[in-house]
Amino acid sequence: xxxxxxxxxxxxxxxxxxSALRCNFSIAATTVQWFLQNxxxxxxxxxxxxxxxxxxxxxxxxxxSKESYSTLHIRDAQLEDSGTYFCATSNNRIFFGDGTQLVVxx
Amino acid sequence: xxxxxxxxxxxxxxxxxxxxLICEQYLGHNAMYWYRQSAKKPLEFMFSYSYQKLMDNxxxxxxxxxxxxxxNHLDLQITxxxxxxxxxxxxxxxxxxxxxEVFFGKGTRLTVV
Numbered sequence: 001x002x003x004x005x006x007x008x009x010x011x012x013x014x015x016x017x018x019s020a021l022r023c024n025f026s027i028a029a030t031t032v033q034w035f036l037q038n039x040x041x042x043x044x045x046x047x048x049x050x051x052x053x054x055x056x057x058x059x060x061x062x063x064x065s066k067e068s069y070s071t072l073h074i075r076d077a078q079l080e081d082s083g084t085y086f087c088a089t090s091n092n093r094i095f096f097g098d099g100t101q102l103v104v105x106x
Numbered sequence: 107x108x109x110x111x112x113x114x115x116x117x118x119x120x121x122x123x124x125x126x127l128i129c130e131q132y133l134g135h136n137a138m139y140w141y142r143q144s145a146k147k148p149l150e151f152m153f154s155y156s157y158q159k160l161m162d163n164x165x166x167x168x169x170x171x172x173x174x175x176x177x178n179h180l181d182l183q184i185t186x187x188x189x190x191x192x193x194x195x196x197x198x199x200x201x202x203x204x205x206x207e208v209f210f211g212k213g214t215r216l217t218v219v
Contacts, residue, residue, distance in 0.1 A: 031205055041194060041213055048207040086149065090204035093162055094139070096149045 003027045006097035013077045013104050021100045023087035025068040032063045032070040037084040077104045109133045110211035112197050117216045119187050127182040127214045129197030138180040139198040187218045
């Protein structure tokens with residue numbers, strides 16, 4: 001979307017490596033959510049953030065509302081991490097980014 | 107154990123017909139939403155409801171009508187179906203409006219032939 005810019009649009013990782021995804025917001029963002037859409041199409045909640053950081057296993061996310069961006073770090077990528085990662089923010093309505101398509105290769 | 111149930115999972119419809127997509131949530135949430143995702147595209151917001159009242163409508167066509175018979179139901183009626191309506195329709199809910207965490211159902215994949 002034009003209010004939420006995700007980068008990169010696509011990413012290929014070797015199993016076991018690390019990477020980071022980013023969202024930049026052109027609207028005032030108060031909360032951020034990160035989702036993984038798996039190959040079957042289901043949307044899985046990864047993180048819900050107010051400004052700050054959260055960590056869950058090999059995933060870590062940060063949200064800086066002043067600088068209007070959020071990041072999602074993937075550590076030790078696994079094959080099951082493959083899918084499309086979406087970030088979303090709310091400003092009376094939820095705005096989604098266009099997603100990052102991640103492929104993890106053995 | 108899915109907390110947001112969408113029915114049916116797959117739906118094939120003939121051009122010009124009418125279908126209803128069902129959504130029920132058992133999370134105790136007060137806000138519900140519909141999103142559409144066409145093939146390989148991002149999620150597109152359609153409607154939001156709060157306490158069974160329409161809060162936001164970003165769907166240009168009146169062929170799409172949400173229906174809320176109960177607080178935890180938000181069905182989507184689509185009339186005069188067109189092939190361009192083919193997409194996966196996701197229902198979602200949150201506790202209180204868009205500033206609270208949103209959860210999605212597994213979607214209904216609609217194909218209009």
